Amino acid sequence: MRRRVIFRGKVLPYLLLAPQIAVTLVFFFWPAAQAVRQSLLREDPFGLRSEFVGLENFRAVLADPLYLNAVRNTAVFAAAVAGIALGAALFLAVQADKRIRGAGVYKTLLIWPYAVAPAVAAVLWLFLFHPSIGLIGRALNAAGMAWDYKLDGAQAMLLVIVAAAWKQVSYNFIFFLAGLQSIPASVLEAAAMDGARPAYRFWTVVFPLLSPTTFFLLVVNLTYAFFDTFGVIHALTGGGPGKATETLIYKVYVDGVQNLNFGGSAAQSVILMAIVIALTAVQFRSIERRVHY
Amino acid sequence: MATLELVGIRKSFGAAGVLHGIDLSVADGEMVVIVGASGCGKSTLLRIVAGLETPTAGRVLIDGRDVTPLEPAERDIAMVFQNYALYPHMSVFDNMAYGLRIRRVPRAEIRRRVEETAALLGISALLDRRPRQLSGGQRQRVAMGRAIVREPRLFLFDEPLSNLDAKLRVQMRAEIRRLQKRLGVTSLFVTHDQIEAMTLGDRLVVMHEGRAAQIATPMEVWARPADTFVAGFIGSPAMNFLAARLAEEGRAAALAAGPVLRFADGPRPGAEGRRLVVGIRPEHVEARAGPEALPLAVDLAEPLGSETVLHGHLPGGESLTARLPGGLAPQAGEVLPLLLPAEALHVFDAETGRRLDPLEGMARR
Ligand SMILES: Nc1ncnc2c1ncn2[C@@H]1O[C@H](COP(=O)(O)OP(=O)(O)OP(=O)(O)O)[C@@H](O)[C@H]1O
Ligand SMILES: [Mg+2]
Numbered sequence: 001m002r003r004r005v006i007f008r009g010k011v012l013p014y015l016l017l018a019p020q021i022a023v024t025l026v027f028f029f030w031p032a033a034q035a036v037r038q039s040l041l042r043e044d045p046f047g048l049r050s051e052f053v054g055l056e057n058f059r060a061v062l063a064d065p066l067y068l069n070a071v072r073n074t075a076v077f078a079a080a081v082a083g084i085a086l087g088a089a090l091f092l093a094v095q096a097d098k099r100i101r102g103a104g105v106y107k108t109l110l111i112w113p114y115a116v117a118p119a120v121a122a123v124l125w126l127f128l129f130h131p132s133i134g135l136i137g138r139a140l141n142a143a144g145m146a147w148d149y150k151l152d153g154a155q156a157m158l159l160v161i162v163a164a165a166w167k168q169v170s171y172n173f174i175f176f177l178a179g180l181q182s183i184p185a186s187v188l189e190a191a192a193m194d195g196a197r198p199a200y201r202f203w204t205v206v207f208p209l210l211s212p213t214t215f216f217l218l219v220v221n222l223t224y225a226f227f228d229t230f231g232v233i234h235a236l237t238g239g240g241p242g243k244a245t246e247t248l249i250y251k252v253y254v255d256g257v258q259n260l261n262f263g264g265s266a267a268q269s270v271i272l273m274a275i276v277i278a279l280t281a282v283q284f285r286s287i288e289r290r291v292h293y
Numbered sequence: 294m295a296t297l298e299l300v301g302i303r304k305s306f307g308a309a310g311v312l313h314g315i316d317l318s319v320a321d322g323e324m325v326v327i328v329g330a331s332g333c334g335k336s337t338l339l340r341i342v343a344g345l346e347t348p349t350a351g352r353v354l355i356d357g358r359d360v361t362p363l364e365p366a367e368r369d370i371a372m373v374f375q376n377y378a379l380y381p382h383m384s385v386f387d388n389m390a391y392g393l394r395i396r397r398v399p400r401a402e403i404r405r406r407v408e409e410t411a412a413l414l415g416i417s418a419l420l421d422r423r424p425r426q427l428s429g430g431q432r433q434r435v436a437m438g439r440a441i442v443r444e445p446r447l448f449l450f451d452e453p454l455s456n457l458d459a460k461l462r463v464q465m466r467a468e469i470r471r472l473q474k475r476l477g478v479t480s481l482f483v484t485h486d487q488i489e490a491m492t493l494g495d496r497l498v499v500m501h502e503g504r505a506a507q508i509a510t511p512m513e514v515w516a517r518p519a520d521t522f523v524a525g526f527i528g529s530p531a532m533n534f535l536a537a538r539l540a541e542e543g544r545a546a547a548l549a550a551g552p553v554l555r556f557a558d559g560p561r562p563g564a565e566g567r568r569l570v571v572g573i574r575p576e577h578v579e580a581r582a583g584p585e586a587l588p589l590a591v592d593l594a595e596p597l598g599s600e601t602v603l604h605g606h607l608p609g610g611e612s613l614t615a616r617l618p619g620g621l622a623p624q625a626g627e628v629l630p631l632l633l634p635a636e637a638l639h640v641f642d643a644e645t646g647r648r649l650d651p652l653e654g655m656a657r658r
Contacts, residue, residue, distance in 0.1 A: 189343075189378065190378040190380070191380070192345070192366055193343060193344075193366070193371060194371075194439075196366060196395055211382075
């Protein structure tokens, strides 16, 4: 049932919607349209002349080995961030769902990281893992491991993955906890009486019943890893060393802002926009068909 | 298949005591119904047997073996929950097969047993459906099926019929009784519905505020209630209670309302003037005049065809209900003389509420 308020006339509803529409137009549709237009033009670095080149920018981008490198980085990065953030959050939520002492404090502490800005989060990780001033970084080196994420691409990737995942754990945790608490206790009790041990119960009852939540979070986490991790990468590694942590979103910045290749950067933005639209569509459909079992 | 014994079961949640020492032994194949008002601890007791709660004190023995420290999974007990607690993401077949798969029963046998049980319950056509595609009654059957198919040592039922409509409830009640007899599984059945309790149980445990007020067969509970709580709880409409004092050296009760009623079955112990509560069931009250008749001022008459239920009050203000044959149709406002036959009286101590039986032997039941 939907409750409806009926307005007479057509002016008032549009008037009430106007601020929202204006914000959306100015901050979303207009830049998006600009990006699409830009992606079809070639501009000289001083912005004096531009010419229409059709899909030439896209062709150039897709043929660029550096772009393919960014695609590969992004795939690894997004899969790892989503996997770690979901796995850790699920584990923590299962622990928090048990009746333990101090559960309130534990839950509050777990939610904090979400309130930390990406760049600040990155600085925190920097202070931990910096090879010469970081607490853990120095310990690693002292222990004989050659830890320097500024030289080792794999280490750099590992660091941005962990930092980005850490920030997302809180969000996932809240959803998983809510999901766990909506599973009727009697269903789990029935499974216990049927002879299922806790681990078996988790995999055959709890996890399947959480699957709508998990799927929703998977999409959210992928979206996050694709688009919201610029700050973390920028502050920690700046895409380096040697483009080892340059993801798609970071390359848009590098090409557009640093290299002033507006056409190429715009073409990459349009590709990213297509990805985000696809992910959002998937997410909306999953919300509509909330029940998967 | 198994005997069950509860020894001194106590349970408190924090400071709140819920069960205060329950002793019960259930014979092999027996169906014991636990009945009592809401919040008296029935579910808690059942969950302790199941292993879902740990008793604060006391032991649970199955077949003479102490299972108190065991997990629910290790007890081989099946339970039918009030809300059925089916696995929502599994088909009916998988719901029923779940426990068998855990026990590593061979595939072919699982199929055979599930299909047999489904046929027994008339749900063979539903095996591929998900629980949310079933009606309440069908879910109830699946929940029963899931319990039966495992062939457990013990069945526990926690108000399994309370979510069904009246007609289905009567039907399922008969069906549960039939199945339980046929399978011969020792069962505990919790309900707050006294008709369910009377018709289903080989014996009843009437619970009151965490204690077993009486453990006996349904007829015994009805005919010789152990205290005023049981007397008032079992039987509908509820038993009437009248204040009285012991008179004639224990041979009679002098009602506060006037008449002195001589006991048919022998004298009760106690000093002259001991405060009593005299109980009589509405259906035992007779509409006749006589020297010991009580004048009932009728407040409400409910003609039900074959009988009429009268609610009224006595001159002292005590209320009284009578179930009379349908031919009589007194109107509200009328005053009717009523007799309380001596052989139908129940005598209780006013302080403790306990039943007072005659001194010399048990003259009659
Ligand atoms: N987990 C718990 N924590 C605290 N108190 C509880 C808990 N479970 C039950 N109780 C209390 O124990 C008492 C008995 O509860 P129980 O569920 O056994 O009642 P019941 O006889 O089954 O009632 P009903 O007929 O309403 O189901 C209630 O007062 C209830 O509030
Ligand atoms: Mg209950």
